[in-house]
Amino acid sequence: MLDLADFRNLFPITERCIYFNHAATGPLSLPARRAIEQCVDIYSSRGEFDIDDYFSKIQDARATVAHFINAKPEEIAFTHNTSEGIYIALRNLPFNENDMILVMDGVFPAVRYVVDHNLPHIKKKYVCFAGEDPIAVVKSNMDKWTKAVVVDYVQFLSGETIDLQRLSEFTSEVGLYLVVDGIQGIGAVSFDAADNNVDFLACGSAKWLFGPGGAGFLYVNRRNFGKLRCQHTGWLGAGWTGFEDITKNPPLHSDARKYEMGTRNVIGIQALSTNINILLQYGMPNVEARIMKLKSILRNYFESSGFRISTPDSGKQSGILTVRPRIGVEDLYHFLKETGVIVSMRNQNLRFSPHFYNSEEEVKQIIDAIKRYRNKG
Numbered sequence: 001m002l003d004l005a006d007f008r009n010l011f012p013i014t015e016r017c018i019y020f021n022h023a024a025t026g027p028l029s030l031p032a033r034r035a036i037e038q039c040v041d042i043y044s045s046r047g048e049f050d051i052d053d054y055f056s057k058i059q060d061a062r063a064t065v066a067h068f069i070n071a072k073p074e075e076i077a078f079t080h081n082t083s084e085g086i087y088i089a090l091r092n093l094p095f096n097e098n099d100m101i102l103v104m105d106g107v108f109p110a111v112r113y114v115v116d117h118n119l120p121h122i123k124k125k126y127v128c129f130a131g132e133d134p135i136a137v138v139k140s141n142m143d144k145w146t147k148a149v150v151v152d153y154v155q156f157l158s159g160e161t162i163d164l165q166r167l168s169e170f171t172s173e174v175g176l177y178l179v180v181d182g183i184q185g186i187g188a189v190s191f192d193a194a195d196n197n198v199d200f201l202a203c204g205s206a207k208w209l210f211g212p213g214g215a216g217f218l219y220v221n222r223r224n225f226g227k228l229r230c231q232h233t234g235w236l237g238a239g240w241t242g243f244e245d246i247t248k249n250p251p252l253h254s255d256a257r258k259y260e261m262g263t264r265n266v267i268g269i270q271a272l273s274t275n276i277n278i279l280l281q282y283g284m285p286n287v288e289a290r291i292m293k294l295k296s297i298l299r300n301y302f303e304s305s306g307f308r309i310s311t312p313d314s315g316k317q318s319g320i321l322t323v324r325p326r327i328g329v330e331d332l333y334h335f336l337k338e339t340g341v342i343v344s345m346r347n348q349n350l351r352f353s354p355h356f357y358n359s360e361e362e363v364k365q366i367i368d369a370i371k372r373y374r375n376k377g
């Protein structure tokens with residue numbers, strides 16, 4: 001049985017700095033590094049995987065991702081990033097002429113670019129969800145042409161979190177598809193596909209799942225399998241069992257797997273499933289509790305020190321805590337960096353995003369560093 005210190009040791013970054021930047025890029029774990037090295041060894045010394053090994057690696061990884069979010073393996077398509085998952089979802093929805101989608105204003109550009117540039121035939125309406133009841137927002141903006149709602153599970157800057165369970169109850173009742181960018185939530189907070197009942201959830205591995213970039217997954221709720229178009233598919237969307245005979249083209253899968261177009265990023269997928277196994281071993285409720293504890297110590301300090309806090313303190317919580325210092329954001333950011341504290345600076349805010357292996361001692365050191373900075377000037 002591993003304890004928290006053992007888990008912390010799986011993250012070599014802890015020896016170099018205080019890394020509170022998982023909303024930007026997650027640091028690679030040691031086990032994922034080893035999994036990557038094993039793949040690289042195979043590519044380098046043998047050129048290709050033994051085919052049975054290849055298929056069983058993909059199958060195991062798919063089962064791991066599915067288990068992690070309480071879905072079925074056939075509801076998971078591997079992708080390369082979040083954008084690709086959002087693209088697949090929106091390209092395959094059965095839109096008709098004049099259909100409209102509601103999109104959360106303030107989504108990260110990953111969603112915005114896909115929506116604005118890949119759906120020329122669809123009307124889009126950007127609506128503000130910040131600080132609002134999401135059901136009320138959808139209710140007051142939908143009309144008879146509205147087909148889908150697209151949201152970020154966790155807003156990348158403020159960390160505001162949508163209650164997907166509530167929202168999906170409403171969207172499924174009124175017949176709207178709910179498409180979710182999950183990357184800022186998955187890995188930091190528990191997510192259960194059965195409870196949340198969204199139609200699609202796209203997630204890249206690069207942040208709370210400890211990277212590296214270049215792999216991800218799309219969850220497709222199985223109630224949609226028969227309704228979706230097939231506008232993004234390829235040869236690896238079919239059920240191949242070997243590649244010796246390429247004359248016999250197997251049929252496409254009838255589930256999420258049909259959206260995998262071609263040669264997969266096996267290295268990234270191996271790292272993704274290895275990292276997810278770390279989270280499963282520690283337990284997502286424990287991961288979430290640790291993150292909330294670290295965040296609350298920081299939050300208390302910011303509240304008592306007069307910082308403006310951009311992250312709501314009520315409602316569902318994420319791993320993000322963002323503050324907006326009145327002056328000197330850049331100076332403070334660089335001071336922290338020189339002190340070995342890595343956070344993000346975004347739109348004049350400082351964003352702190354701890355993970356479960358970070359420690360109370362690190363939070364204390366961050367607070368001490370900020371105090372030093374303030375006393376300095």
Ligand SMILES: Cc1ncc(COP(=O)(O)O)c(C=O)c1O
Binds near residue numbers: 084
């Ligand atoms: C909410 C959100 N979605 C998506 C992304 C990234 O998208 P992708 O995985 O397609 O690069 C980010 C950050 O980089 C993000 O904060």
